[in-house]
Amino acid sequence: MSDMRERIVKRVARFFKDGDLVNLGIGMPTMVANFIPSDINVMLQSENGFIGLGPSPEAGKEDKDTVNAGGIPVTIVPGGACFDSSMSFALIRGGHVDATVLGALEVDEKGNLANWIVPGKLVPGMGGAMDLVVGAKKVIIAMEHTTKEGAPKILKNCTLPLTAVNVVDYIVTELGVMEVTEEGIVLRELAPGVTAEEIQSKTEARLVIPAHVEIMQ
Amino acid sequence: MSDMRERIVKRVARFFKDGDLVNLGIGMPTMVANFIPSDINVMLQSENGFIGLGPSPEAGKEDKDTVNAGGIPVTIVPGGACFDSSMSFALIRGGHVDATVLGALEVDEKGNLANWIVPGKLVPGMGGAMDLVVGAKKVIIAMEHTTKEGAPKILKNCTLPLTAVNVVDYIVTELGVMEVTEEGIVLRELAPGVTAEEIQSKTEARLVIPAHVEIMQ
Amino acid sequence: MSKLKSIDEIAEKFSDNQVIMIGGFLAVGTPETLVDALVTKGVRNLTVIGNDTSFPDRGIGRLIMSRQIKKAIVSHIGTNKETGRQMTAGEIEVELVPQGTLAERVRSGGAGLGGFLTPTGVGTVVAEGKQVITVNGCTYLLELPLKADIALLKAWKADKSGNLVYRRAARNFNPLMAMAADLVIVEAEEIVEVGELNPDEVVTPGTLVDMILKA
Amino acid sequence: MSKLKSIDEIAEKFSDNQVIMIGGFLAVGTPETLVDALVTKGVRNLTVIGNDTSFPDRGIGRLIMSRQIKKAIVSHIGTNKETGRQMTAGEIEVELVPQGTLAERVRSGGAGLGGFLTPTGVGTVVAEGKQVITVNGCTYLLELPLKADIALLKAWKADKSGNLVYRRAARNFNPLMAMAADLVIVEAEEIVEVGELNPDEVVTPGTLVDMILKA
Numbered sequence: 105m106s107d108m109r110e111r112i113v114k115r116v117a118r119f120f121k122d123g124d125l126v127n128l129g130i131g132m133p134t135m136v137a138n139f140i141p142s143d144i145n146v147m148l149q150s151e152n153g154f155i156g157l158g159p160s161p162e163a164g165k166e167d168k169d170t171v172n173a174g175g176i177p178v179t180i181v182p183g184g185a186c187f188d189s190s191m192s193f194a195l196i197r198g199g200h201v202d203a204t205v206l207g208a209l210e211v212d213e214k215g216n217l218a219n220w221i222v223p224g225k226l227v228p229g230m231g232g233a234m235d236l237v238v239g240a241k242k243v244i245i246a247m248e249h250t251t252k253e254g255a256p257k258i259l260k261n262c263t264l265p266l267t268a269v270n271v272v273d274y275i276v277t278e279l280g281v282m283e284v285t286e287e288g289i290v291l292r293e294l295a296p297g298v299t300a301e302e303i304q305s306k307t308e309a310r311l312v313i314p315a316h317v318e319i320m321q
Numbered sequence: 322m323s324d325m326r327e328r329i330v331k332r333v334a335r336f337f338k339d340g341d342l343v344n345l346g347i348g349m350p351t352m353v354a355n356f357i358p359s360d361i362n363v364m365l366q367s368e369n370g371f372i373g374l375g376p377s378p379e380a381g382k383e384d385k386d387t388v389n390a391g392g393i394p395v396t397i398v399p400g401g402a403c404f405d406s407s408m409s410f411a412l413i414r415g416g417h418v419d420a421t422v423l424g425a426l427e428v429d430e431k432g433n434l435a436n437w438i439v440p441g442k443l444v445p446g447m448g449g450a451m452d453l454v455v456g457a458k459k460v461i462i463a464m465e466h467t468t469k470e471g472a473p474k475i476l477k478n479c480t481l482p483l484t485a486v487n488v489v490d491y492i493v494t495e496l497g498v499m500e501v502t503e504e505g506i507v508l509r510e511l512a513p514g515v516t517a518e519e520i521q522s523k524t525e526a527r528l529v530i531p532a533h534v535e536i537m538q
Numbered sequence: 539m540s541k542l543k544s545i546d547e548i549a550e551k552f553s554d555n556q557v558i559m560i561g562g563f564l565a566v567g568t569p570e571t572l573v574d575a576l577v578t579k580g581v582r583n584l585t586v587i588g589n590d591t592s593f594p595d596r597g598i599g600r601l602i603m604s605r606q607i608k609k610a611i612v613s614h615i616g617t618n619k620e621t622g623r624q625m626t627a628g629e630i631e632v633e634l635v636p637q638g639t640l641a642e643r644v645r646s647g648g649a650g651l652g653g654f655l656t657p658t659g660v661g662t663v664v665a666e667g668k669q670v671i672t673v674n675g676c677t678y679l680l681e682l683p684l685k686a687d688i689a690l691l692k693a694w695k696a697d698k699s700g701n702l703v704y705r706r707a708a709r710n711f712n713p714l715m716a717m718a719a720d721l722v723i724v725e726a727e728e729i730v731e732v733g734e735l736n737p738d739e740v741v742t743p744g745t746l747v748d749m750i751l752k753a
Numbered sequence: 754m755s756k757l758k759s760i761d762e763i764a765e766k767f768s769d770n771q772v773i774m775i776g777g778f779l780a781v782g783t784p785e786t787l788v789d790a791l792v793t794k795g796v797r798n799l800t801v802i803g804n805d806t807s808f809p810d811r812g813i814g815r816l817i818m819s820r821q822i823k824k825a826i827v828s829h830i831g832t833n834k835e836t837g838r839q840m841t842a843g844e845i846e847v848e849l850v851p852q853g854t855l856a857e858r859v860r861s862g863g864a865g866l867g868g869f870l871t872p873t874g875v876g877t878v879v880a881e882g883k884q885v886i887t888v889n890g891c892t893y894l895l896e897l898p899l900k901a902d903i904a905l906l907k908a909w910k911a912d913k914s915g916n917l918v919y920r921r922a923a924r925n926f927n928p929l930m931a932m933a934a935d936l937v938i939v940e941a942e943e944i945v946e947v948g949e950l951n952p953d954e955v956v957t958p959g960t961l962v963d964m965i966l967k968a
Binding site: 642652653671674676678680705709738739 | 857861864865866867868869870871872886888889891893895897918919920921924952953954
Binding site for chain 1: 778779780781782804805827828829830831832837840841849851852853854855856857859860871872873874875876877878879909919920921922923924925926927928929956
């Protein structure tokens with residue numbers, strides 16, 4: 105994992121509280137699991153049907169029925185519980201998931217999120233993402249701050265088809281931590297060595313910059 | 322059980338087919354269970370949460386958690402299954418119950434049913450009756466043909482608050498078997514010794530009387 | 539932090555005017571020790587959601603007798619004549635809901651749905667004041683979700699993280715209510731260590747449960 | 754009459770143009786032997802309802818590759834590039850449904866509901882053509898039930914009367930689809946005698962199941 109990605113997922117892991125139920129999206133968000141502080145008990149939900157997502161099994165000990173939502177063999181920790189898909193999404197939609205971490209193609213000032221489709225190109229389908237961002241109590245976007253070409257992904261208005269409207273709570277990138285509020289996107293933390301000017305220059309949305317901005321750890 | 326009631330419940334039991342799932346209401350309908358032909362396998366649903374309602378336990382073998390929808394200790398037969406109330410009524414509303422047998426205060430020509438409330442007097446609540454009559458594939462009313470005072474219960478139009486509209490399929494009384502059709506209430510069977518004139522005289526709705534009416538057995 | 543609580547710690551959570559869901563069907567699957575605590579504390583003006591008002595000496599029926607209920611949302615009151623008397627006398631409000639609709643309204647509340655369309659109750663007094671929606675030629679009532687401040691539940695087994703298993707007809711509304719309340723309190727017949735329950739047999743995931751009492 | 758059937762007896766039930774629900778999530782919990790039979794029989798113009806189109810060599814993915822599907826109602830097609838290609842080329846129709854909405858639509862179909870209100874999809878392309886209903890200031894989409902001619906399911910254990918138990922993540926859509934189809938066909942890893950399953954562990958009651966195949 106690159107230093108950049110490690111910085112992002114480490115910071116995301118610090119959002120969780122003892123007793124939280126968390127759903128981690130596929131890709132970078134999955135890696136957050138490796139950095140959850142050991143002094144808190146966080147249960148992970150796998151939307152394909154269980155709570156208590158554990159680490160990968162030892163080689164040769166894979167169980168065909170125990171996989172994560174990406175189809176990868178995993179384990180279920182003691183205290184886990186299995187259920188069907190309607191229960192899984194009743195938990196999600198019903199606000200019983202304390203936080204979800206997902207990647208994004210675009211996020212905007214109103215907390216709108218686009219992360220499921222690039223018209224004319226990639227159409228994987230929304231899977232559980234639309235339900236997760238609408239239902240989870242806290243929606244945390246974990247992503248690189250700009251596209252590979254350096255274009256901003258935090259916009260005034262999303263241009264891609266939306267996943268959901270007004271749902272994003274926090275955005276964590278390699279440059280900083282931002283909170284989406286009624287007043288706009290507030291800069292809460294800056295990565296070491298990054299200035300407010302730099303992060304703003306890579307962000308289309310106007311960042312609200314309070315007098316005190318913490319150092320991202 | 323009186324001869325009259327036994328005649329009714331025996332006849333009702335002959336409506337069932339092998340493999341049917343059946344829900345029996347409280348009171349006289351409960352007694353239908355004792356007359357199900359031994360050559361067919363009928364599973365009984367108890368809407369408080371299981372399929373496989375069996376006979377009463379031996380004295381001293383009652384289980385506090387195994388009761389019917391009237392709160393009376395029962396048993397669960399081999400092959401039974403337990404579930405929560407939303408599943409119980411998903412089975413009922415979803416058309417997975419092949420037949421339900423209920424009593425009635427009034428039934429009318431349109432298949433309307435009133436069996437849950439007498440304004441100003443008895444207000445027990447509808448319990449599961451409204452769902453059962455809407456959801457079950459076949460709704461069979463098992464009742465005495467008239468009130469204790471001799472007044473008709475099979476009417477042109479129900480006068481009491483309805484349980485449901487246009488749901489009744491069959492009415493079985495001590496006098497005969499009637500089917501509710503688009504053309505009205507058709508007399509299908511007459512109890513031994515009962516004439517069409519007699520049953521019509523005790524019925525407010527006009528009975529459609531086909532050329533051939535069977536003897537009720 | 540342990541979810542195992544004393545009855546005193548649990549009773550602290552009760553206060554006047556709360557909306558409380560109570561599991562059980564004619565008191566089978568009702569947490570009687572938790573109802574004891576409600577009665578003892580004497581909180582008043584409760585809105586209680588449950589299948590029925592049980593019998594005068596059991597479950598929700600006891601809260602009717604002790605006059606702690608302002609409004610009952612139930613499917614049936616026929617086994618407790620005092621409920622009907624209080625209703626007729628205008629002393630309490632009773633909202634009678636078809637049992638399947640009641641179960642589904644609680645489920646909807648817990649599942650984050652805004653409501654559902656049911657054929658049950660169309661053309662009856664249950665339809666009064668409700669939106670009627672026609673879909674593909676069929677007529678349905680729009681029924682709305684129910685939620686509560688507190689759910690009082692009964693389980694057969696609980697592990698210390700709150701995973702619950704129910705037994706026979708004592709399951710009924712309990713798993714639905716576990717989803718639909720801000721604070722979920724469970725009375726369990728048996729409490730086992732985390733890991734002792736097979737994940738496939740758990741009906742209510744522990745994450746939904748806040749407090750556990752040994753029955 | 755025994756519910757245990759041969760694969761030939763089961764294959765007789767398949768025909769062109771059917772709507773078929775197939776359990777599984779990325780083919781975990783998918784009845785591969787029953788899919789084999791569909792492929793072998795070569796029925797065409799199927800409408801398939803499932804979580805996803807899996808991989809080219811597994812589950813629903815195989816029916817994509819064999820071009821037996823006219824329309825797929827799924828939440829995700831990203832793991833099978835051929836689905837996207839056929840969709841873009843206009844060779845098949847794909848209705849993409851949010852996973853929670855898909856699960857709830859199948860449940861609604863099985864539960865006799867006319868639909869449900871969900872916040873998921875409000876303000877997105879998913880809302881197009883759907884009724885928007887506001888309840889207590891919140892906005893919801895009215896989503897409609899799904900039903901099928903046939904459900905093809907995978908269970909861990911079945912008893913001979915059709916009671917089903919699932920295992921781990923292989924449960925997923927299977928219990929929901931068991932409620933929502935006219936003909937329910939189950940492939941079970943293990944078949945046991947009636948009475949061997951504890952009624953409390955049964956997830957799908959046998960009364961819903963029509964045909965059982967040993968995997």
